[in-house]
Amino acid sequence: MSELILIAASGLAREVLAMVRSSGQYDVGGVLDDDKEMAGVSVDGAPVLGTIDDAANYMHAFVLVCIGSGQARESVVERLTALGLTEARFATAIDPSVQYPEGCRVGRGSILLRNVTLTASVTLGSHVVAMPSVTFTHDDDVADFATFAAGVSLGGGVRIGRAASLGMNCSVRERTSVGAYATVGMGAAVLSNVPDGETWIGVPAHEIDHNGHGSGSLR
Numbered sequence: 695m696s697e698l699i700l701i702a703a704s705g706l707a708r709e710v711l712a713m714v715r716s717s718g719q720y721d722v723g724g725v726l727d728d729d730k731e732m733a734g735v736s737v738d739g740a741p742v743l744g745t746i747d748d749a750a751n752y753m754h755a756f757v758l759v760c761i762g763s764g765q766a767r768e769s770v771v772e773r774l775t776a777l778g779l780t781e782a783r784f785a786t787a788i789d790p791s792v793q794y795p796e797g798c799r800v801g802r803g804s805i806l807l808r809n810v811t812l813t814a815s816v817t818l819g820s821h822v823v824a825m826p827s828v829t830f831t832h833d834d835d836v837a838d839f840a841t842f843a844a845g846v847s848l849g850g851g852v853r854i855g856r857a858a859s860l861g862m863n864c865s866v867r868e869r870t871s872v873g874a875y876a877t878v879g880m881g882a883a884v885l886s887n888v889p890d891g892e893t894w895i896g897v898p899a900h901e902i903d904h905n906g907h908g909s910g911s912l913r
Contacts, residue, residue, distance in 0.1 A: 696720050697755040698785055701746055701770060703727040703737045706823065707760035710787050710805060711738050717790050723755055746770060750777045756785035759803060759821060764839035764857035765875065767821050771803065771839075784821070801838065819856075837874065855890060864899075 698720035700707045707725060714720045724743040725732075732742045749757055757779065761767045771784075784803035788794065791808050798812040801820035808826045812818075816830040819838035824830075828842045831850040839857040846860045849868030854860070858872045861880035872878060873890035882899040893902045 696785075697723045697752075699723055699743070699749065699752050699755045699757045700725045700737075700740065701727075701749070701757055701759045701774070702761045703729065703732050703735070703742055704760050704762065706762050706805070708738050709807060710758060710760050711740055713789050713807065714787055719787065720756065720785065723752070746773065747777065749774055749779060753778075753783075757783055758785040758787055758805070760805070762823070762841065764821075764823070764841045764859055767823075767841075768839045768857055771821055781820075825862075831868070843880070 698714065700710060700722060703725050711722055714722060722740050724741045725737050726744055726746050726748055727742055728745045735742050759767050759770050761770060781802055786800060786802055786804050788806045789808045792806045793811040795814060797814060798816045800818045801822065803821035804818055805823045807824065810824045810828045812830045814832040816834045818836045821839050822836055824842040825844040827845050829847045831848055833851045834848050836854040837856040840854045841859045843860060843862040845863040847865045849866060851869040852866050853871035855872060855874030855876060857874060858876045860878045863880060864878045864882040866872060866884040870884060870887050872884065872888040875891045876888045877893040878884055878888065878899060879895035882895050883897040884894065884899045888894050894900060895902055
């Protein structure tokens with residue numbers, strides 16, 4: 695069994711730890727985290743071995759970045775790459791319950807938790823995180839570092855940009871897109887394209903203005 699080092703003592707790390715222990719995919723050797731107060735602590739029985747830079751001391755093991763924010767994952771992956779970790783060193787963790795038919799692709803470093811569904815010809819980039827019960831429909835194309843909270847549903851032919859974040863139970867209409875580094879709020883219904891970097895909320899979803907209100911709200 696391959697050894698796995700988790701990056702970040704996070705809630706996501708605990709979920710991944712439970713998943714891989716149950717499935718036997720990896721033997722988790724420990725966790726690396728920059729929080730000095732975590733030194734010597736254990737996370738659900740997995741010891742915190744040091745800081746993220748100490749990943750260079752575990753070249754025999756796979757690593758998995760367990761940070762909820764896509765932008766933060768991107769930053770840490772860049773940092774690990776600068777330390778000499780190649781793409782092949784990043785693990786991929788997929789729960790056994792995940793529907794993953796032939797013709798779908800999941801990139802390195804991605805995490806798919808329980809009951810995620812990929813229907814047909816779905817492409818997920820590297821370091822994508824999908825929490826439980828996310829649905830990817832035919833021909834969806836998801837860029838690196840995107841994050842999907844529990845219960846997100848994408849229609850067919852949806853495009854999700856790099857490090858976009860989609861909140862719990864939101865939905866995206868078929869053949870629409872969510873831009874890079876954009877955010878979609880909890881329960882939102884996206885019916886038209888979300889531009890790069892914008893935050894959209896509501897039903898139907900619309901942009902939040904700079905005062906934190908929906909652009910179509912009364913105030």
